[in-house]
Amino acid sequence: MMKWKKVRLTDISKLKQWKNLPISELSTEGFPVYGANGIIGRYKEYNHQFPTLAITCRGATCGTINSTEPKSYITSNAMALDNISEDVDQKFLYYALNRRGFKDVITGAAQPQITREGLSKIVLDIPESKEYQLHIANLLSKAENLIAQRKESIRLLDEFLKSTFLEMFGEVSCNKKKFDKVELKYFGEIITGNTPSRKNPDNYSSNFIEWIKTDNITSDNTYVIKAVECLSERGLKNARTASSGSLLVACIAGSIESVGRAALTDRTVSFNQQINAIQPNKDVEPLYLYWLFKISKKYIQNHASKGMKKILTKGEFEKIKMIKPPLELQTKFARIVEKTEALKEQYKQSLQELENLYGCLSQKAFHGEMCINKKVRRKF
Known part of the structure; x- marks a missing residue:
């Protein structure tokens, strides 16, 4: 032992x-x-x-x-x-x-x-035994390298989509491809969220509908992550909702880096007053709209008011001009995104399995449950 x-x-x-x-x-x-x-x-x-x-x-x-x-x-x-x-x-x-x-x-x-x-x-x-220490370190190092490689593969897929977007549509700020450049209000209906009164706990007393905050809009996820808090049916009467396919954008934040962060929703949700939602018109492909915001985050942030709290009011938000290519081209890009995201999801599952394996190996190693195969060691 x-x-x-x-x-x-x-x-x-x-x-x-x-x-x-x-x-x-x-x-x-x-x-x-x-x-x-x-x-x-x-x-x-x-x-x-x-x-x-x-x-x-x-x-x-x-x-x-x-x-x-x-x-x-x-x-x-x-x-x-x-x-x-x-x-x-x-x-x-x-x-x-x-x-x-x-x-x-x-x-x-x-x-x-x-x-x-x-x-x-x-x-x-x-x-x-220093030999056992080396064995543990080498094993965990190999597992860690596999995890790093998988993370790099996921990062490269995002880089591929970014370069594909720029190749097809170019930068929003200069619009060298001469697409129509229109205000956001012409992309779809824009809705500002609302926060039902906290003084009435009945507004939050059941899981009737998810209530999205800016924390649910992350840089690494195309879709808003599941909300921790929900509204009741009563609370929803004083709230705003966005249906599946809408883009939710953080428009009020303590840091300028958080302004303009966006994510789609694949379900109907309610959302707070720090978020503006765009429910796209029929001539706007949601996945194109998402990547338009992802690529143009700095451009969007330049429209935020300067001060202690960085804000994009609904009026300011609606007037931001963005490129609006033909729907056919948007759809072509969206199909590329769908195929790439499917591969990315496989990589993410693989990453989760590798991280679970790492945890299991670490658990066994530091509980002394791992054996050194001396025959194999002598062979190499």
Whole structure:
């Protein structure tokens, strides 16, 4: 049976925050510099010759672990795990720490941080056999690479659709292909959502109809994701609805980056006042409309009012001019999207299976339930 030992992180590595670098000294040439968000630039010198584990210790990404490139500079925004014990494999330590997490050692509400004192409390279970550590690290690394490859395949499909759209229709802002460019109000009926009174709980007392918020409109999904909250039949009387095939667009947000985010709906839903919906006319293909917004997000954001809260009022929204190609061309593009999305869905299912496999392998590995096949190892 595999023997394990408990070790304190400070007993198997030296925790050190190195000197910080002014942003003005970073450039696009030189050695990679690791800060709170992975590589943040390059510098003329390095302070770590070999790959090192660096734990982000400040900011929103607190607790993220990076395995640095050879000859890298690690700033004080990350805690470097230097001088790792010879009987501990560095890759294994990476997976062991990732599995454990750092939630219990992160302090500070306004500015999350991890201190050396906090990390000194971390105790890990590690196999006594370094061979077993290597076996776990190699196995999880292979599974992780497969997951990364599948994610890249999904990303490339989106890039394919983006390039196909631009090839067929061009950029909205310059309209080099000379399509009709009309205000959004000529694409279909535009409806602004509404929020039924919270003072009357009966408005939200049943699952009569989904109530969509801007959180349900994500950048990675063509269709709005399922709402957590629903309206009752009574609540719906003071709400707005959009039928299947409508495009829901975030028009009020705290961040300009969120304005213009759009998703289609494949069912009838209600939605709040931060969203404008376009129920397309018969001469507008919904999938074309979705990609028109996806490609033209920056163009749409330029029409938002400037201030603390970024807003596209219904009046401003209706007047945004967009290209409107012939329906035949829109439909041709939509068929390409449908075939590509079907393949993308297969890839997503495959990705889910790989992630489940990774979880299962990790569970078995860190419970000592994985055996090393010595015959196979000798063969290779």
